[in-house]
Amino acid sequence: MRLYTFSLVCERYFPFTSRIRHNTTQRTIIMPDEEKRTIKTIAVLIAMEAEAEPLISSFKLRPCPKSHHHAPLPSVVRSGEIAFGEENKAVEIVLVTCGQDSTHSVDSVGTVNAALCAYEVLKTHAPDVLINAGTAGGFQSKGCEIGDVFLVSEVKFHDRRIPIPTFTSYGIGAIETLKTPNMRAEITSLKSGICSTGNSLDATDVDREMMLQNDASVKEMEAAAVAKVCEMFKTPFVCVKAITDIVDGPHATETEFLENLAMAGRRLQETVPKVLEFMSGKSVADL
Numbered sequence: 001m002r003l004y005t006f007s008l009v010c011e012r013y014f015p016f017t018s019r020i021r022h023n024t025t026q027r028t029i030i031m032p033d034e035e036k037r038t039i040k041t042i043a044v045l046i047a048m049e050a051e052a053e054p055l056i057s058s059f060k061l062r063p064c065p066k067s068h069h070h071a072p073l074p075s076v077v078r079s080g081e082i083a084f085g086e087e088n089k090a091v092e093i094v095l096v097t098c099g100q101d102s103t104h105s106v107d108s109v110g111t112v113n114a115a116l117c118a119y120e121v122l123k124t125h126a127p128d129v130l131i132n133a134g135t136a137g138g139f140q141s142k143g144c145e146i147g148d149v150f151l152v153s154e155v156k157f158h159d160r161r162i163p164i165p166t167f168t169s170y171g172i173g174a175i176e177t178l179k180t181p182n183m184r185a186e187i188t189s190l191k192s193g194i195c196s197t198g199n200s201l202d203a204t205d206v207d208r209e210m211m212l213q214n215d216a217s218v219k220e221m222e223a224a225a226v227a228k229v230c231e232m233f234k235t236p237f238v239c240v241k242a243i244t245d246i247v248d249g250p251h252a253t254e255t256e257f258l259e260n261l262a263m264a265g266r267r268l269q270e271t272v273p274k275v276l277e278f279m280s281g282k283s284v285a286d287l
């Protein structure tokens with residue numbers, strides 16, 4: 001066991017929020033030496049079945065015996081014990097997709113279901129790390145190209161505008177992801193940037209202004225909500241997004257998204273296993 005001050009714990013996992021809380025209360029809490037413990041279980045949260053399918057088949061994940069469904073949520077949970085490399089460093093992967101909306105029969109994308117799925121998977125499986133993987137729109141003004149994969153550095157909302165001074169930063173909800181300097185150095189194909197979350201696939205002029213203020217490189221519909229739930233559970237949060245469409249380009253988002261969804265799924269299939277392999281056999285402190 002190690003003694004942590006509350007602010008130290010926040011600084012490690014959620015550096016942005018800890019800065020805000022720094023001048024308020026500081027309480028001492030006791031935490032197990034989690035950072036040094038070998039990572040045993042990794043939760044991977046993916047909103048859409050099509051984004052997850054290549055990973056499910058390449059890892060041969062099966063319906064999770066502990067929680068295939070979390071009724072009444074539509075989420076679907078698959079899992080498997082995966083051994084990486086010659087040393088066979090096994091790690092349990094719990095992959096949750098948001099599932100089909102029962103009224104509209106489409107994937108339940110967006111923040112509501114993502115937060116609920118995150119809550120259930122964190123509560124039921126207590127993973128050592130949660131990775132939100134998926135697709136996103138990218139800004140060409142930030143150097144994004146279709147097919148790029150981002151290891152997101154920070155998440156923020158762009159559609160929670162609350163122009164009351166004490167609520168403004170709550171609305172933006174900025175949370176830094178887990179710092180993974182060793183993984184970044186190893187998987188050099190991963191780009192770095194801020195991800196802005198909102199509940200729409202398209203973007204109004206006001207959204208665009210907010211995303212500019214958020215210094216966003218990528219835009220999607222789940223990450224900031226999932227990060228918030230991870231913050232509540234004090235679970236390290238990692239975010240990997242493959243670019244399907246260019247937000248500030250000449251083509252309509254929905255057309256570009258649908259054209260590139262399968263390709264982005266394959267990019268996730270190439271990249272997420274590298275991230276999982278890097279994590280397996282290591283502790284959070286080693287990342």
Ligand code: SAH
Pocket residue numbers: 047048106107109110134135136137138200201202219220221222244245247253254257
């Ligand atoms: N018509 C699509 C709808 C998918 S919604 C379909 O059902 O096939 C878009 C999903 O992809 C969300 O989960 C979101 O996180 C991600 N996404 C990809 N590009 C996006 C963009 N430019 N803006 C917002 N979300 C995007």
